[in-house]
Amino acid sequence: MSAELLSEFxxxxxxxxxxxxxxxxKRGKGSATDGLMLRMxxxxxxxxxLLLADPSAPVLAYQTWFRVGSRHEQEGKTGLAHLFEHxxxxxxxxxxxxxxDRQIERQGGSTNAATWVDWTYYQDDLPKxxxxxxxxxxxxxxxxxxxxxxxxxxERGVVIxxxxxxxxxxxxxxxxxxxxRLAFDKGHPYHWPTIGWMxxxxxxxxxxxMAFYRTFYAxxxxxxxxxxxxxxxxxxxxxxxxxxxxxxxxxxxxxYQPLADRKPQAAERRALFKKPVQSxxxxxxxxxxxxxxxxxxxxxxxxxxxxxxxxxxxxxDLVVEREIATSIGGSVTPFRxxxxxxxxxxxxxxxxxEELLSLxxxxxxxxxxxxxxxxxxxxxxxxxxxxFYTGMRTAHGKAAQLGEFDTVAGDYRTLFDxxxxxxxxxxxxxxxxxxxxxxxxxxxxLIVRPETPARRKAAQQVERA
Amino acid sequence: MAATSKxxxxxxxxxxxxxxxxxxxxxxxxxxxxxxxxxxDAKPGPELGLGKLPDGAMAGLCNYVTELQRRGAGGKTxxxxxxxxxxxxxxxxxxxxxxxVLFEAMxxxxxxxxxxxxxxxxxxxxxxxxxxxxxxxxxxxxNLDDLRDDDGSLAGRFFARALYGSHxxxxxxxxxxxxxxxxxxxxARTWFSHHLVAGNVVYGVSGAxxxxxxxxxxxxxFTGAAKALPAGPVRDVDLSPPPVAKKARRRLRVVVVDKPNxxxxxxxxxxxxxxxxxxxxxxxxxxxTAFGGTFTARLMDEVRVKRGLxxxxxxxxxxxxxxxxxxxxxMPSAEQTGETLELILRLYREWAxxxxxxxxxxxxxxxxxxxxxxxxxxxxxxxALRTRxxxxxxxxxxxxxxxxxxAAVDEKAIRQAMDACLHPDELVVTLVATAKNxxxxxxxxxxxxxxxxxxxxxxxx
Numbered sequence: 001m002s003a004e005l006l007s008e009f010x011x012x013x014x015x016x017x018x019x020x021x022x023x024x025x026k027r028g029k030g031s032a033t034d035g036l037m038l039r040m041x042x043x044x045x046x047x048x049x050l051l052l053a054d055p056s057a058p059v060l061a062y063q064t065w066f067r068v069g070s071r072h073e074q075e076g077k078t079g080l081a082h083l084f085e086h087x088x089x090x091x092x093x094x095x096x097x098x099x100x101d102r103q104i105e106r107q108g109g110s111t112n113a114a115t116w117v118d119w120t121y122y123q124d125d126l127p128k129x130x131x132x133x134x135x136x137x138x139x140x141x142x143x144x145x146x147x148x149x150x151x152x153x154x155e156r157g158v159v160i161x162x163x164x165x166x167x168x169x170x171x172x173x174x175x176x177x178x179x180x181r182l183a184f185d186k187g188h189p190y191h192w193p194t195i196g197w198m199x200x201x202x203x204x205x206x207x208x209x210m211a212f213y214r215t216f217y218a219x220x221x222x223x224x225x226x227x228x229x230x231x232x233x234x235x236x237x238x239x240x241x242x243x244x245x246x247x248x249x250x251x252x253x254x255x256y257q258p259l260a261d262r263k264p265q266a267a268e269r270r271a272l273f274k275k276p277v278q279s280x281x282x283x284x285x286x287x288x289x290x291x292x293x294x295x296x297x298x299x300x301x302x303x304x305x306x307x308x309x310x311x312x313x314x315x316x317d318l319v320v321e322r323e324i325a326t327s328i329g330g331s332v333t334p335f336r337x338x339x340x341x342x343x344x345x346x347x348x349x350x351x352x353x354e355e356l357l358s359l360x361x362x363x364x365x366x367x368x369x370x371x372x373x374x375x376x377x378x379x380x381x382x383x384x385x386x387x388f389y390t391g392m393r394t395a396h397g398k399a400a401q402l403g404e405f406d407t408v409a410g411d412y413r414t415l416f417d418x419x420x421x422x423x424x425x426x427x428x429x430x431x432x433x434x435x436x437x438x439x440x441x442x443x444x445x446l447i448v449r450p451e452t453p454a455r456r457k458a459a460q461q462v463e464r465a
Numbered sequence: 466m467a468a469t470s471k472x473x474x475x476x477x478x479x480x481x482x483x484x485x486x487x488x489x490x491x492x493x494x495x496x497x498x499x500x501x502x503x504x505x506d507a508k509p510g511p512e513l514g515l516g517k518l519p520d521g522a523m524a525g526l527c528n529y530v531t532e533l534q535r536r537g538a539g540g541k542t543x544x545x546x547x548x549x550x551x552x553x554x555x556x557x558x559x560x561x562x563x564x565x566v567l568f569e570a571m572x573x574x575x576x577x578x579x580x581x582x583x584x585x586x587x588x589x590x591x592x593x594x595x596x597x598x599x600x601x602x603x604x605x606x607x608n609l610d611d612l613r614d615d616d617g618s619l620a621g622r623f624f625a626r627a628l629y630g631s632h633x634x635x636x637x638x639x640x641x642x643x644x645x646x647x648x649x650x651x652x653a654r655t656w657f658s659h660h661l662v663a664g665n666v667v668y669g670v671s672g673a674x675x676x677x678x679x680x681x682x683x684x685x686x687f688t689g690a691a692k693a694l695p696a697g698p699v700r701d702v703d704l705s706p707p708p709v710a711k712k713a714r715r716r717l718r719v720v721v722v723d724k725p726n727x728x729x730x731x732x733x734x735x736x737x738x739x740x741x742x743x744x745x746x747x748x749x750x751x752x753x754t755a756f757g758g759t760f761t762a763r764l765m766d767e768v769r770v771k772r773g774l775x776x777x778x779x780x781x782x783x784x785x786x787x788x789x790x791x792x793x794x795x796m797p798s799a800e801q802t803g804e805t806l807e808l809i810l811r812l813y814r815e816w817a818x819x820x821x822x823x824x825x826x827x828x829x830x831x832x833x834x835x836x837x838x839x840x841x842x843x844x845x846x847x848x849a850l851r852t853r854x855x856x857x858x859x860x861x862x863x864x865x866x867x868x869x870x871x872a873a874v875d876e877k878a879i880r881q882a883m884d885a886c887l888h889p890d891e892l893v894v895t896l897v898a899t900a901k902n903x904x905x906x907x908x909x910x911x912x913x914x915x916x917x918x919x920x921x922x923x924x925x926x
Binding site: 054057059097098101102105106107108109110111125127153154155156159160161162164165168169170275277278279281309311323326346348349375378379380381382384385386389390392393394395451 | 491492556608
């Protein structure tokens with residue numbers, strides 16, 4: 001069995017000149033301007049492998065990206081993708097429980113994993129000498145995972161603890177969960193949180209976990225990304241040896257296809273909560289485009305322009321000059337399907353979320369009517385270009401960006417379009433995207449307000465009674 | 466391609482510079498590290514003319530002054546500085562810790578010269594405007610409100626005060642409501658003139674600059690005759706460890722930070738540890754790593770894997786210019802707080818008294834030796850480590866010979882370090898929790914029978 005070369009592409013990072021121009025217009029045939037070349041292969045069982053030999057440090061990043069996330073769950077079984085991610089660190093047919101982590105850490109490595117709506121990925125960072133260990137262990141758990149009832153119970157407790165940490169006792173986590181619950185109707189996979197509703201986490205079973213594994217953890221649903229001080233031929237040969245025998249699986253019909261278009265939101269949605277916080281907090285989300293769309297680039301750029309730095313007009317107005325907020329920031333969800341442009345603000349004592357909102361709206365209306373200033377566009381462009389290169393400093397950082405772009409946007413090479421896309425953004429595009437997306441009726445808004453001491457005291461009395 | 470660090474003696478006109486090159490990305494980082502940090506707030510010094518003040522009265526002063534430097538400098542207002550920085554796509558930041566303050570510019574290579582010009586103004590020519598001072602004080606005050614909304618940060622703040630007591634590390638870097646009210650522009654100017662002197666800074670560069678380029682950059686903006694900081698005496702801070710309590714008075718101390726409606730408790734538990742330079746430090750590092758420094762360590766195994774009590778369970782040994790803590794962190798549910806605290810108290814005692822199994826020692830040594838590759842993976846990492854070593858009077862060779870130092874640690878040295886340094890009867894515990902839910906659970910823990918238990922409102926500090 002031999003791997004098929006699907007594509008190759010230069011990893012050109014030492015110059016800030018437009019990369020697309022260097023690589024030539026035709027993808028996959030670029031010259032190795034820096035001597036570093038990305039190559040993607042496909043094994044007979046459908047496993048795709050992306051390799052980058054980068055000798056800048058004696059380490060390697062080994063990542064497995066599965067095309068499965070919380071969007072593949074169902075109501076009543078939310079949190080399954082994330083709970084399952086935890087279970088992947090347990091036992092296999094040839095490794096006792098805990099041995100996976102022990103073998104990695106014994107060699108000075110570290111392992112972790114993350115789950116979100118569109119993906120689940122597993123990461124091993126290791127000294128360069130330990131490539132074979134990573135290949136052997138990861139291939140083993142892709143094929144031979146063993147899950148026992150007591151392990152499900154133990155990990156359930158851990159996930160409940162994680163949920164309390166990130167959501168129930170964390171006001172920002174709580175607001176984020178409520179925003180998506182309100183913005184996306186019941187039945188839409190973004191309606192539920194990736195960590196899952198507490199009631200569902202408590203009910204997930206061993207059978208659910210095994211069914212999930214057998215359905216989605218298949219070589220033909222995964223991408224391996226290996227970046228670091230590796231020998232490409234040796235790496236590919238090891239991967240073929242250990243993963244080659246794993247059979248492909250039939251994936252569910254329509255797996256990883258775009259979601260059906262939903263009806264546009266017709267009216268603003270709002271909710272108010274009281275919590276033991278010191279001042280008002282505001283979180284809102286406008287319906288936003290999918291990650292791979294050009295409009296996503298423009299809306300993300302606009303978000304950065306308006307709030308991303310100390311010189312951004314909304315930050316300067318509300319945080320620096322008027323001093324009504326301690327912070328304000330925004331980001332556009334990097335999802336395969338349409339998500340949200342999220343804006344969060346923390347108010348100073350004595351100021352209300354409504355006060356901030358009316359000023360924010362005035363800024364948005366100004367952008368829609370008058371556009372943005374060209375010097376703001378240039379400043380944002382310069383900042384985002386620097387951030388792009390900053391994310392590429394480590395083997396881990398490179399592998400994570402490549403993995404995410406391939407999984408979410410559908411092609412790792414689109415990562416290298418980013419500098420050119422940033423250079424091409426115009427003030428007119430930003431105004432147009434504001435007019436398309438920043439519509440009051442497409443907005444969902446949450447306010448958390450401090451509990452009054454009297455209310456808190458009353459609540460305590462009730463609890464004591 | 467590979468990052469290199471040339472060893473070359475500086476000529477008489479060249480500044481002492483820590484340089485770590487990496488030409489694989491077009492990024493550069495220039496750092497000026499001030500050897501004075503927030504620890505200096507404990508005793509601000511008679512030169513500030515503050516008279517006699519209660520302990521902690523000027524907490525956060527260092528952070529206030531150095532942050533104010535970034536808010537108007539070289540004749541440019543805060544807004545003009547920020548516009549100029551963003552126009553370069555650069556970042557210019559000032560970060561204050563107990564041991565030092567970092568002034569840093571980061572930019573693409575083509576913009577690093579202009580970014581350094583801004584950094585040099587921030588470092589040496591701040592405006593200290595009254596209006597920016599007033600604004601900053603209001604901002605620092607509001608930051609304390611934000612901190613109280615985050616249980617982990619809140620627990621860390623109360624824990625540091627309980628652990629370090631009268632030591633400067635007890636003071637919060639960001640100040641308190643009372644201390645913030647005492648900050649003044651004239652104080653800032655005086656503080657600046659006493660601490661921002663040439664002998665009190667360390668220069669560092671990482672990224673896509675060669676040695677000659679880096680030296681020329683420093684001379685142009687920081688060390689050349691026209692731009693240099695004034696000469697002046699270096700005022701060092703007394704970071705001697707706090708006095709140890711007499712044996713008869715030693716007991717566990719528990720601080721419950723009472724916050725309503727908590728479903729989970731943030732627990733920090735710990736004690737003072739040996740200094741980084743102390744002969745016991747590395748043996749204790751091996752031991753602490755085996756106890757709670759990795760995902761498969763004893764603590765994680767008992768708390769998370771076997772019982773599912775907490776998402777995280779770790780033990781860390783701190784390092785700094787003064788003695789730092791050995792700190793255990795767990796986060797159980799409100800209803801399992803007593804069970805978890807009892808467990809980690811027992812595990813700590815078993816570790817201190819029973820020691821480690823040979824395989825745990827071997828595992829920990831292997832992990833520390835081999836994971837060092839990640840500590841020095843990038844030029845930025847190496848610069849950060851070398852600067853920290855210099856500040857703490859540690860040998861620079863540690864960057865490369867750390868694995869050999871760990872290899873040389875034997876079981877006897879580990880046992881000696883544990884006997885000398887671990888004190889399970891004197892642990893300090895801080896919990897952010899809802900007191901009425903957890904106090905009955907604490908009352909059932911035998912190990913806390915003679916403990917001093919204090920309950921404080923979460924918004925009291």
